Amino acid sequence: MSPVDRDELFELAQLELLGALDDPDLSRLEALRRRAPAALLAEVLDLQAALAADDDLLPDVNPDAALRSRVLAGIADAAELRRRDGLTPLASLGEVPRGELSSDRLGTQPGSLGARRTRFDNAEEAVSASLLSAARESNTDALVARWRFSAVFWRAASVALGASLLVVMLANYSLTNRVSHISELALGASTRADLVQFTGPALTQQLQGESIIRGMVAPSGNNAAGMVIKSPLAQSGLLVAIKLPKRSIYDIVVRSGADSWTIHSGYAPTDSIDSIALNFGNAVLGPGSRIEVVDRETGAVALTAEI
């Protein structure tokens, strides 16, 4: 085995930290890492840490003290939704252009910020309560009331209503039924009619139009499957992943010809049936366009579909 090119390893490691590497270079870096001796790897870790911590390369600014409470509240909200729905990671919804955000979004409007500050005077307590409480409330009104104040909810609200309704309806199915039905849809020749039949008449109206619904397959040999739905009205949609290996982190990429867009970075599924709202952003869909769920570490495509 040829020795590792130290200079190349160091160069790519630096560029990785800047988020500048494309897929081929990331694969190359991983290959170099696998072959590098432990001592050299330790040097790489030190190099990256030193570059990351380089104080002089960042502006000398301080966040507002209230941001800490806001961040902890955001995590508390995400944890609460995770606990209630089992539809993780709703907290990691795709990027939403600012113009689409609700004015009630936490901290972006004085009124909402004030309300949240009151609620989270003791941020650790709020987070702890959300994360550690095992009690589940069955009161739908209370749930709705909390969601209305949730930053995460308002991000979800920017997703097409049809997709949101699907999430809620999926949540109401038993795990067995969901696996069975979604697998059929995902692995078979999914059509809008299939989905409407599966989800019932309440969704029929919402899905009228040109919603794109595609089953996703796993070309890399794992047992995962999935389904992607794109709203006809906006660059938003929903991806449902089934049995996607949980120990990996994924990027969701749209490819069209020679162009590609990473529409979500760092997707980490935590359930056998996992869902994530999508924002297709500037991705241009056309004949031959594909959506892929790519394992960030290996570069392998875990799920793919034409869309």
Add this chain to the structure above:
Amino acid sequence: MTLDISTADRLLMQSVARGDAAAIGRMYDQFGRFVYRQAMQVLPTRAEAEDAVQDIFVQLWQTAAVYDADKSRLISWVALMTRRLLIDRLRAARSRPRLQSIASFDVQGGDWGPAAANANTDDFEQSPLRRRIRALPASQRAVLESVYLEGKSIRETSEALGIPSGTVKSALSRGLETMRKGFSRESLA
């Protein structure tokens, strides 16, 4: 007993992954300003930077279980997650960071607001970071601005500047090294 960095990083993220509220608070205390500064580096407004910081920490919490201390220091992990999410935001919004932001940090003494957003070109040109970038050879300067400040990938930068990707990589590495050495010399002077 003092823990080595790797063990401390691992224990912190294990606690975060378990939902330990105190650990999540410590994670913010340790990296909150760091993430915020990165966000302010590339996003055009304070509000957008704060939105990004919140999203980044939710993401850090969600992915804490897969953090591997043998593969990266925690600060590198946080930096990488932060950069990726910020770049996604830049691409999604088709926005470019305003280079004036660098000057604004200096003229406003760390504050950020409408006045800072309108910092004039002279202030911008006199900012330390900009001076360092301006002192670089032209090829390195263009690459550094494209990748470091605008969040473009190697391929995007290569296409935009019309130079091979290998040249982009080497110019970027040399530029970063030069800047870091330059800062070090200046701080010692």
